[in-house]
Amino acid sequence: xxxxxxxxxxxxxxxxxxxxxxxxxxxxxxxxxxxxxxxxxxxxxxxxxxxxxxxxxxxxxxxxxxxxxxxxxxxxxxxxxxxxxxxxxxxxxxxxxxxxxxxxxxxxxxxxxxxxxxxxxxxxxxxxxxxxxxxxxxxxxxxxxxxxxxxxxxxxxxxxxxxxxxxxxxxxxxxxxxxxxxxxxxxxxxxxxxxxxxxxxxxxxxxxxxxxxxxxxxxxxxxxxxxxxxxxxxxxxxxxxxxxxxxxxxxxxxxxxxxxxxxxxxxxxxxxxxxxxxxxxxxxxxxxxxxxxxxxxxxxxxxxxxxxxxxxxxxxxxxxxxxxxxxxxxxxxxxxxxxxxxxxx
Amino acid sequence: xxxxxxxxxxxxxxxxxxxxxxxxxxxxxxxxxxxxxxxxxxxxxxxxxxxxxxxxxxxxxxxxxxxxxxxxxxxxxxxxxxxxxxxxxxxxxxxxxxxxxxxxxxxxxxxxxxxxxxxxxxxxxxxxxxxxxxxxxxxxxxxxxxxxxxxxxxxxxxxxxxxxxxxxxxxxxxxxxxxxxxxxxxxxxxxxxxxxxxxxxxxxxxxxxxxxxxxxxxxxxxxxxxxxxxxxxxxxxxxxxxxxxxxxxxxxxxxxxxxxxxxxxxxxxxxxxxxxxxxxxxxxxxxxxxxxxxxxxxxxxxxxxxxxxxxxxxxxxxxxxxxxxxxxxxxxxxxxxxxxxxxxxxxxxxxxxxxxxxxxxxxxxxxxxxxxxxxxxxxxxxxxxxxxxxxxxxxxxxxxxxxxxxxxxxxxxxxxxxxxxxxxxxxxxxxxxxxxxxxxxxxxxxxxxxxxxxxxxxxxxxxxxxxxxxxxxxxxxxxxxxxxxxxxxxxxxxxxxxxxxxxxxxxxxxxxxxxxxxxxxxxxxxxxxxxxxxxxxxxxxxxxxxxxxxxxxxxxxxxxxxxxxxx
Numbered sequence: 001x002x003x004x005x006x007x008x009x010x011x012x013x014x015x016x017x018x019x020x021x022x023x024x025x026x027x028x029x030x031x032x033x034x035x036x037x038x039x040x041x042x043x044x045x046x047x048x049x050x051x052x053x054x055x056x057x058x059x060x061x062x063x064x065x066x067x068x069x070x071x072x073x074x075x076x077x078x079x080x081x082x083x084x085x086x087x088x089x090x091x092x093x094x095x096x097x098x099x100x101x102x103x104x105x106x107x108x109x110x111x112x113x114x115x116x117x118x119x120x121x122x123x124x125x126x127x128x129x130x131x132x133x134x135x136x137x138x139x140x141x142x143x144x145x146x147x148x149x150x151x152x153x154x155x156x157x158x159x160x161x162x163x164x165x166x167x168x169x170x171x172x173x174x175x176x177x178x179x180x181x182x183x184x185x186x187x188x189x190x191x192x193x194x195x196x197x198x199x200x201x202x203x204x205x206x207x208x209x210x211x212x213x214x215x216x217x218x219x220x221x222x223x224x225x226x227x228x229x230x231x232x233x234x235x236x237x238x239x240x241x242x243x244x245x246x247x248x249x250x251x252x253x254x255x256x257x258x259x260x261x262x263x264x265x266x267x268x269x270x271x272x273x274x275x276x277x278x279x280x281x282x283x284x285x286x287x288x289x290x291x292x293x294x295x296x297x298x299x300x301x302x303x304x305x306x307x308x309x310x311x312x313x314x315x316x317x318x319x320x321x322x323x324x325x326x327x328x329x330x331x332x333x334x335x336x337x338x339x340x341x342x343x344x345x
Numbered sequence: 346x347x348x349x350x351x352x353x354x355x356x357x358x359x360x361x362x363x364x365x366x367x368x369x370x371x372x373x374x375x376x377x378x379x380x381x382x383x384x385x386x387x388x389x390x391x392x393x394x395x396x397x398x399x400x401x402x403x404x405x406x407x408x409x410x411x412x413x414x415x416x417x418x419x420x421x422x423x424x425x426x427x428x429x430x431x432x433x434x435x436x437x438x439x440x441x442x443x444x445x446x447x448x449x450x451x452x453x454x455x456x457x458x459x460x461x462x463x464x465x466x467x468x469x470x471x472x473x474x475x476x477x478x479x480x481x482x483x484x485x486x487x488x489x490x491x492x493x494x495x496x497x498x499x500x501x502x503x504x505x506x507x508x509x510x511x512x513x514x515x516x517x518x519x520x521x522x523x524x525x526x527x528x529x530x531x532x533x534x535x536x537x538x539x540x541x542x543x544x545x546x547x548x549x550x551x552x553x554x555x556x557x558x559x560x561x562x563x564x565x566x567x568x569x570x571x572x573x574x575x576x577x578x579x580x581x582x583x584x585x586x587x588x589x590x591x592x593x594x595x596x597x598x599x600x601x602x603x604x605x606x607x608x609x610x611x612x613x614x615x616x617x618x619x620x621x622x623x624x625x626x627x628x629x630x631x632x633x634x635x636x637x638x639x640x641x642x643x644x645x646x647x648x649x650x651x652x653x654x655x656x657x658x659x660x661x662x663x664x665x666x667x668x669x670x671x672x673x674x675x676x677x678x679x680x681x682x683x684x685x686x687x688x689x690x691x692x693x694x695x696x697x698x699x700x701x702x703x704x705x706x707x708x709x710x711x712x713x714x715x716x717x718x719x720x721x722x723x724x725x726x727x728x729x730x731x732x733x734x735x736x737x738x739x740x741x742x743x744x745x746x747x748x749x750x751x752x753x754x755x756x757x758x759x760x761x762x763x764x765x766x767x768x769x770x771x772x773x774x775x776x777x778x779x780x781x782x783x784x785x786x787x788x789x790x791x792x793x794x795x796x797x798x799x800x801x802x803x804x805x806x807x808x809x810x811x812x813x814x815x816x817x818x819x820x821x822x823x824x825x826x827x828x829x830x831x832x833x834x835x836x837x838x839x840x841x842x843x844x845x846x847x848x849x850x851x852x853x854x855x856x857x858x859x860x861x862x863x864x865x866x867x868x869x870x871x872x873x874x875x876x877x878x879x880x881x882x883x884x885x886x887x888x889x890x891x892x893x894x895x896x897x898x899x900x901x902x903x904x905x906x907x908x909x910x911x912x
Contacts (some may be wrong), residue, residue, distance in 0.1 A: 009499045065769020073768035076401040076476035079730060079783060080807030081773045089473055121396045122550075132550050187589055195593045202593040203390070203600075205587060215786045292594075294551030302394075305764035 030344065045324040052320040053313055057107055060309045061100065067307060068096050071120055074306055094120060099250075107313075108207045116317075117310035119303075124315040129299060137295040140214055140287060147219030152226035155256050156265065160234045171231060182283065183198030186217040186290035204291035214287035222276055226269050232267035243303040266337050274330035381571075381885035387580045387867065389879070390591045390600035394584040396543055397534035398554070399518065401477030403786060406515045407604075411556050411580065413518025413539035416444060416463065416823035417509050418566030419788060419874040423681050429458060429519060429540070439504035439827065440883040444493045450520035450564045454538045458564075460491025465522035467499065474525075477516045480795060480808065481787075497825040506825035506834045507789035510681075513787060514875040540564055542575045542882040554582040562882075569883055570869060576885035592862075601867045603881065606860040608738055611667045618862040619870075623877030625679035625857035627787035628796060629671040630739060632727070632746075632852040637775040637812035638726060647849040649701035651691035654749035658693075660855045663742035668858055674851030675793060675842055681789040682825075682835045688853070689840035698753040707754065716754030724756040729782035730767030742854055743782060774814050783810060786859050788875040790838040794822050797845070811850035817845045 048193065061067075068090040069082045070136035091097045095106070110117055116126035152174075159170040193213060194202045205212035238261055246256050285297025296315055395404040401414065416430040430444040450458040467489035471479035485508075487500040490664040501508070504885040511517070524538035536545035542565065543556035562574045583600070585591040588607040606614050614620050632642040634650070642646050651674075660670040671677055673688035707716040707723055716723040727815065728741065729735045740761065760771055785792055785808075795882065799814035800806035821844055825837030845851075859877035863870050871885040 005570055062764070063769070065766065067772030068769035069773075070768045072476060072763060073770070074402070074482065075396075078476075078480075078785070078808065079734065079767050079773060079781075080804070080810060081770050082807055083805045123397070123534050129550070136551075162644070183521065190590060194595060198597065201599060203583060203595045204591055286550070290587050290590060292552070292583065292587065292590055294549060298551050298586075307765045307769070324797075 003300070005042060006214065036117075041324075041328060045321070048324055049317055049320050052316050053108075053111060054104075056316045057104060057309065060312060061103070061308055063307065066096075067120075067309075068094070070307055074121065075143050082118055095237065097106045111313075111317075116314045118273065120308045121306045122308075122311075126310045129311055130296065130314050130318060133294055133296045133299050136293055137284050137287075137345065139211065140218070140284050140295065141277060143211055143215035144218035144280050144287075147215050148222035148235060148276070149269075149273075150225055151219065151223035151264075152230065152269070155223075156230055156234055156261065157229055157254075160231055160257075161238050167235075171228070174224045174227035174231065177220050180221045180224070180230055182217055182221060182286045185220060186213070189213045189217055190290060202292075204293045209294065210291065210293070214291045214293055217290065218280055218283065218289045225276070226272055229268045229272055230265040234261055237261045237264040246252055267334065270333050270337065272331050274323075274327045278319060278328040281322055282319055351875070362499045365676075381576050383576050383578075383885070384886065385886045386576050387602060387881055387884060388594075389580055389582050389602045389891040390585040390594045390847065391582055391602040392584075392586060392591065392605040394551070394755055397537075398548075399475075399520070399534070399537040401475045401480075401516060402450060403876065404810075406477075406876050407538075408554060408582065409518045409537070410515040410541075410873060410878045411543045411881065412537065412541040413520060413546060414450075414521065414541050414566075414599050414910055415456075415515060415517050416446075416512045418568050419510060419513040421874055425513060425872070428513075428566040429463075429564060431843060433509065435508075439506075439829070440501050440767050442499040442501070442508060443492070444497050444499070446497065446730055447564060448495050450540050451561070452524070452538050452540045452819040453559055453561075454521050455543050456523040456538075458519065458540050459494050460497040462522045463519060464489035464491050465498045466514075466524065469525055470517070475516055481511045481516075481791075483871060484798075484804075493800045498821045498858060503823075505791070506826050506828060506831075510789040510875070511787075511791065515873075515878060543580060546579065551584065552594075553584065555576045556580040556582065564863070565882060567646060569880075570871075571883055575882045576869070577881065580881050595862055595864065598864065600839040601864045601872055602879065604859070604861050607864045608665050608667045611665075611860070614862045618623070618864060621861050622869075623859040623872045623875055624669060624677065624679040625784075625786045626677050627792045627857075628675065629673065629677035629782075629853045629856045630673075630735070630782065631674045631782045632675075632854065633781045633783060634812045634850055634852070635775055635779050635781075636848075636850050637814075639779045640723060641779055643705055644848060645705040645765070646707070646723075648691070649698040649705070649753060650750065650755060651852050652694045652698040652701070653753035653755065654746055656691040656746070656852075656854060658750065659742055659745040663745060664738050664855065668738070668854050671853040671856045673842070673846075674797075674853045675845050675854045676790055680787075680790055680792075682838040684839040684842045687839065687846045691849070691852070695752055696817055697718075702754060710754060713756070714754060715756040723754055724758065725779035726758045726760060727780045728762055728772050728778040729780065730759035730764060733764045733767055735781055739782075739855070746870070747852070770860050773807065773810075773854050781810055782854070786857060786876055790841075791826060793845075794826060797822060813848065813850045815844075815848060818848065 055150055066087070068087040072086060073079055073081050073136070077252045092194055098106075118125055119129055122129060155174070157168055159166055171213055190202065190213060194200045200213050201207070201210050243256055243260060246260055251259075282300075284295055285301055287293065288295040296318070297313065300315045302308070303315065313320060361630070391407075393404050397405055397406050399405055399409040414429050416428060417425050417433070418428045420426050429450060431447055433442060433446040435442050444463070445461060446458065446463065452458060452462075456462065467486065469475075469907070471482060471486055473479070480507075485501045485503055485505045487502045489497060489499050492498050500608065506513075518539055518541070520533070521538040524533060535548055542559055542562045544559050545554065547555040548559040557579045558575045558577065560574055563572070567571050583594075585594055585600075585603075591600075591603050591737055592607055592610045595603045606620070611620070627883055627909070634647050636642055636647070656672070657670045660668065669678065672691070673683070676683045676688075678688070702716055702723075705718075707718045709717040711717055711722060728742065731740055735743065743759065746760060750757055760778075766772055772781075785796065787795070795808045795816075797809060797811075797813055798806045799816065799819055800809055800812070818841055821837055821841040825834050827843060828834040828837055859872065861870065861872065861879055866886050866887055867884055869885055871880050871883065872878065873880050
């Protein structure tokens with residue numbers, strides 16, 4: 001992820017002399033190479049997950065105030081101090097009075113066994129809480145991502161380096177979209193398309209129709225980001241000699257843009273996507289709230305408010321895993337888009 | 346947020362002409378008759394999702410009302426009427442309550458509702474099953490025993506006059522002892538077994554709770570509008586946290602009823618829907634002053650702050666006139682036994698506030714106008730749970746208060762707390778704040794006993810958030826709890842309000858309210874008296890003959906103005 005693609009590809013693809021692939025030694029070394037790469041990646045992932053879980057655990061435990069008091073207060077809607085007598089059963093049930101180290105070891109032990117524990121507030125196993133809510137969030141995340149890519153690509157290919165004002169206008173649109181607050185955008189979409197025109201339901205639920213506005217809410221600002229990031233690279237590439245060559249061969253403008261130039265512009269967009277998946281996943285709460293959708297965002301907010309450690313940890317670990325996987329996928333996608341990277345390894 | 350909501354209101358008005366013509370799909374095609382017709386699913390849009398269907402939180406009280414029956418109910422005159430208990434009496438010394446139970450009622454798992462079941466529930470609440478129930482009865486409850494199959498005796502350790510009123514709340518809904526004993530906590534949390542008009546059918550977390558009609562229901566309270574099973578087949582209780590979406594779902598007819606109508610929409614709602622507002626009894630939203638430590642340990646300073654601001658104008662502006670100002674720091678105006686004269690002893694009087702502060706020795710002023718005594722500034726810390734205890738509108742009211750109190754020389758620092766900070770106990774002790782904003786719903790004035798019992802070493806009282814330790818007030822409250830007749834109860838509670846007012850440990854701001862807006866296609870929804878939860882057992886869908894839409898609409902407008910006055 002340390003590459004800055006816009007600097008790497010100053011030479012056009014076609015102009016790079018491709019060294020002959022040494023065909024005999026590669027097949028022998030490949031399995032071990034892949035295995036070690038995979039092990040390294042998984043080791044890294046494990047460290048990331050362990051660190052995320054431990055940090056969450058420490059934060060939740062060390063925040064000011066008493067967890068048993070909080071649980072009792074939240075069950076009754078009060079905000080008062082509690083007597084030791086009232087707290088004893090809760091402390092015993094969740095082991096809040098055990099030494100910190102013991103609590104931490106129990107927690108890690110549970111994680112290793114794949115046991116995330118039981119929610120303090122909902123009394124359900126964390127795996128059930130997350131399992132019930134993960135599908136809508138995953139669907140929303142990837143629909144938003146799809147919306148963002150489609151919008152960004154269409155605008156980019158159609159408008160980059162056109163007549164001066166067209167290009168500037170759409171570049172401006174992208175900047176504005178990137179700066180749109182999602183909450184505001186969501187409310188506007190809701191008021192115009194669900195309440196005003198009645199095209200979409202107000203309360204989203206799980207149907208396909210209910211997915212459109214939430215996906216636009218998260219997708220439009222991301223499209224702005226993606227578009228802005230790729231536009232610079234796209235316009236720079238249009239000036240490359242190989243583009244001129246392609247045009248000289250009689251290739252159509254659209255062909256040049258899509259087949260040759262876009263490939264170069266995709267890389268910064270891909271880099272951004274790795275980040276965007278994680279960010280969409282954790283930012284889904286806004287769309288969930290406005291459109292009354294189920295999902296993990298709401299679960300996380302409630303759990304943080306209630307310091308429901310098992311649930312918070314469960315969601316944090318999940319998000320950490322998703323970041324790790326997304327980055328793995330992006331690394332792979334790089335290679336697909338630009339075969340030279342395969343050789344660099 | 347504010348801007349978005351206003352905008353939505355503008356857009357909504359523009360498209361309002363078309364609604365009202367669409368008929369409800371759920372209703373079977375039938376001419377209107379005298380009998381309300383059966384069928385349909387009520388779509389209800391609610392602000393917050395409960396943690397469990399039954400519990401000590403007000404949100405859980407609302408859902409529990411749909412599936413659990415209580416022993417008694419409270420009617421709109423404040424009278425206690427039969428529910429699962431048909432008759433009751435209290436012993437001469439007021440320590441033993443004997444309740445006769447209905448003989449023909451079963452829980453939905455087949456377990457009979459009998460003396461043993463009721464006694465089991467009392468023990469369950471007090472043993473940690475329900476913190477709110479324990480807060481009400483703790484210190485009074487001794488034991489419950491089934492005298493015979495259909496009679497239960499509750500033994501108290503001290504007289505407790507609001508006993509029945511307390512039991513009318515859905516925190517005291519009776520559950521099947523078989524379910525409590527044989528099922529897991531999780532099962533009882535998500536689908537408790539009662540004898541009520543509905544049962545829990547499904548709970549899609551983050552989306553909705555589905556209630557199905559209890560076909561064998563035969564135990565509606567005496568103040569219900571009909572006996573027997575509910576008219577509708579079920580309720581879909583959706584969680585719609587966003588204000589614009591919740592109100593929008595009513596406009597787009599995706600909801601038949603919504604709760605917690607946003608303040609900016611109330612004027613429009615009154616014109617277009619049936620609107621009901623419940624003013625919650627108990628402790629209203631008040632500023633509790635720390636009487637143990639800091640500047641408010643001085644009674645004169647507390648009284649000065651009570652006089653220092655124009656609270657009535659403040660609340661009017663912060664809530665756009667939709668929520669009543671509550672002058673009393675102790676009881677809300679809808680609480681039985683509320684004394685309006687005691688409540689209004691501190692009108693806006695800046696002159697008097699300044700006099701009191703001068704007398705208390707806060708004579709100098711700093712450059713910014715803050716008063717100074719012995720080099721110490723009159724600086725105080727207010728804490729409150731934002732978006733949990735105090736709504737965004739309530740936050741505006743607190744900021745107005747802060748601004749207005751400057752004139753008398755108070756420098757108020759505000760510290761809004763996150764939900765986890767607020768309930769963690771870290772901001773709850775006498776060292777944590779000078780003043781704290783809070784409320785506590787209760788159907789009776791006995792809430793004073795919870796809030797003002799002086800804490801002791803053996804029996805600390807965390808609910809006493811002003812830390813007032815005044816034996817005089819406490820014994821007046823005890824007299825009220827032990828008085829044999831309701832006149833004497835009221836008299837003693839009145840006296841307690843005067844005594845508290847003199848000591849000035851709290852300053853009233855506004856009442857808690859609960860509101861619903863009901864589509865004109867649905868009739869018979871009411872808010873129960875003890876906590877203001879919606880009751881759907883009597884609700885039914887109205888079929889309108891085509892062409893009579895206009896007159897039907899007019900009628901419902903007339904109905905609604907009556908409802909409003911009652912509220």
